[in-house]
Amino acid sequence: MTPELDVAVVGAGVAGLTAAHELRRAGLTVRVYEEQPHVGGRMRSFRHDGYTVDTGAEQISSRGYRATWELLARLGVPLDDVPRIGASIAVRRGGRAHPGVAERRAVLTGAGLSPRARVDLARLLAWSARRRGAFDDDHPERTPLGTATVAEFAARYHRDLHDYLLQPLCGSFFGWDTSRSTAAPLISLLLAVGPTAGWRTYRDGMDLLARRLATGLDVVTGRTVHQVTADLDTARLHLEDEVVTARAAVLAVPAPVAARLHTTAAPEAAAYLSACTFTPALKVSCLLDRPLAPVCDRPLYVLLTPRVEDRVLSCVIADHVKHPQRAPAGKGLLTLMADARTLPDLLRAPHSEVVDRLTTAARRYVPELGTAGRQYFVHAHSHGLPEATAAALGLRARFMARGTCPVEYAGDWVMLRPSSEGAVRSGALAASRVLARLPRRAGRFAPQSQETTS
Ligand SMILES: Cc1cc2nc3c(=O)[nH]c(=O)nc-3n(C[C@H](O)[C@H](O)[C@H](O)COP(=O)(O)OP(=O)(O)OC[C@H]3O[C@@H](n4cnc5c(N)ncnc54)[C@H](O)[C@@H]3O)c2cc1C
Numbered sequence: 498m499t500p501e502l503d504v505a506v507v508g509a510g511v512a513g514l515t516a517a518h519e520l521r522r523a524g525l526t527v528r529v530y531e532e533q534p535h536v537g538g539r540m541r542s543f544r545h546d547g548y549t550v551d552t553g554a555e556q557i558s559s560r561g562y563r564a565t566w567e568l569l570a571r572l573g574v575p576l577d578d579v580p581r582i583g584a585s586i587a588v589r590r591g592g593r594a595h596p597g598v599a600e601r602r603a604v605l606t607g608a609g610l611s612p613r614a615r616v617d618l619a620r621l622l623a624w625s626a627r628r629r630g631a632f633d634d635d636h637p638e639r640t641p642l643g644t645a646t647v648a649e650f651a652a653r654y655h656r657d658l659h660d661y662l663l664q665p666l667c668g669s670f671f672g673w674d675t676s677r678s679t680a681a682p683l684i685s686l687l688l689a690v691g692p693t694a695g696w697r698t699y700r701d702g703m704d705l706l707a708r709r710l711a712t713g714l715d716v717v718t719g720r721t722v723h724q725v726t727a728d729l730d731t732a733r734l735h736l737e738d739e740v741v742t743a744r745a746a747v748l749a750v751p752a753p754v755a756a757r758l759h760t761t762a763a764p765e766a767a768a769y770l771s772a773c774t775f776t777p778a779l780k781v782s783c784l785l786d787r788p789l790a791p792v793c794d795r796p797l798y799v800l801l802t803p804r805v806e807d808r809v810l811s812c813v814i815a816d817h818v819k820h821p822q823r824a825p826a827g828k829g830l831l832t833l834m835a836d837a838r839t840l841p842d843l844l845r846a847p848h849s850e851v852v853d854r855l856t857t858a859a860r861r862y863v864p865e866l867g868t869a870g871r872q873y874f875v876h877a878h879s880h881g882l883p884e885a886t887a888a889a890l891g892l893r894a895r896f897m898a899r900g901t902c903p904v905e906y907a908g909d910w911v912m913l914r915p916s917s918e919g920a921v922r923s924g925a926l927a928a929s930r931v932l933a934r935l936p937r938r939a940g941r942f943a944p945q946s947q948e949t950t951s
Pocket residue numbers: 507508509510511512513530531532533536537538539540552553554555556557670720721722723749750751754778779780878880881882907908909910914915916917918919920
């Protein structure tokens with residue numbers, strides 16, 4: 498029986514949508530199945546009462562997001578739609594905010610580091626600059642750091658570098674535990690994206706890329722795929738009431754979900770999938786009647802709250818500083834990110850209790866929050882970010898060298914890069930692997946004339 502589709506994609510996050518976009522550009526018939534009623538996955542935004550709320554990802558960077566920028570250019574998204582943030586990131590220490598984290602001048606200003614630690618920061622920067630060529634962000638498994646964890650790497654330097662720089666960055670942006678996640682992907686990523694001065698956000702919400710990709714693709718939302726099976730040349734998606742056949746499937750879902758959906762993966766894929774664990778993430782969006790932000794002598798958009806200072810929060814983000822259109826004029830939008838240690842409790846707690854615990858903790862940094870807060874939204878991600886453990890890093894080379902087959906994978910975890918750029922790169926990679934396997938038949942891959950989006 499001839500398969501219905503050339504390619505069926507599971508998951509309409511940026512990885513799945515990028516894969517579908519590339520495959521459709523190559524003339525294949527592609528359909529994306531998404532269990533949520535909307536596209537975007539962990540890079541979604543919603544609009545409410547004049548506020549634009551980012552439920553997952555917050556920003557991208559001018560540097561280190563090569564595949565994203567190429568895709569945006571192809572989609573015709575102007576640079577103006579991805580403006581520079583322009584405000585600072587600070588770290589909380591000794592009762593106050595120290596701005597300038599991950600800026601070049603931090604070596605001089607300290608950004609919360611003691612004078613002795615600044616010397617070690619200069620050493621760390623010099624060490625990584627000398628080895629820049631050894632850090633390829635497509636191959637974090639090939640760096641001189643091997644499988645050392647972030648905590649082991651940081652132990653070479655003054656304690657402050659762990660406590661007031663690497664732990665707060667890992668904890669807030671990736672939800673990582675520095676004693677579990679490896680340093681190689683972190684250093685590769687920091688070298689690639691460069692100082693915070695180059696960080697940008699999508700003007701209209703972080704879902705811009707997903708929305709633009711989905712326009713012009715056949716995306717079926719609100720449909721859960723329960724199982725994926727395959728023989729030599731056909732993949733089958735088992736949905737509640739139908740089985741969809743395709744010449745290839747791309748599983749663009751977090752690794753633990755992919756492992757559950759497709760239980761007969763080849764050994765090198767199965768091993769990597771089970772090693773690719775995820776950290777959960779939880780954040781609360783606070784819709785404010787005033788534009789409040791953490792107190793600092795410079796405009797801030799992120800206040801990092803290190804573990805040694807705060808047990809509940811990992812950071813506070815002022816979304817209306819990130820971009821003024823995130824909140825109506827004269828109002829504010831704050832995001833409170835939970836520290837990983839509180840997550841097991843919070844993920845089980847009612848939303849009212851989650852809001853209460855996080856806003857109570859945040860009043861240390863934004864004292865008027867209690868009177869300015871109008872409405873709160875909780876966003877919980879059971880698969881928040883790929884952890885990049887030593888086990889995953891150690892197995893990645895074999896996974897990447899595997900042969901092609903009817904079931905391919907996409908997702909940030911494929912690149913061991915906890916960012917949307919990792920997801921975009923993985924989507925393009927999955928598409929190229931599918932195209933390498935499917936024989937091109939004359940006339941078979943004529944561009945599609947019909948487009949549907951649901
Ligand atoms: C709190 C947070 C903050 C972040 N901040 C940033 C940031 O500032 N910058 C940055 O670049 N990155 C950031 N990231 C990471 C970024 O959001 C992700 O790397 C990226 O969105 C992952 O995309 P993906 O397509 O791989 O996976 P996902 O977005 O998870 O997409 C997978 C999709 O598959 C669907 N799905 C799952 N199971 C099924 C099923 N059985 N059937 C059908 N569909 C299914 C899901 O609903 C989802 O839509 C952040 C992530 C989080 C959680």
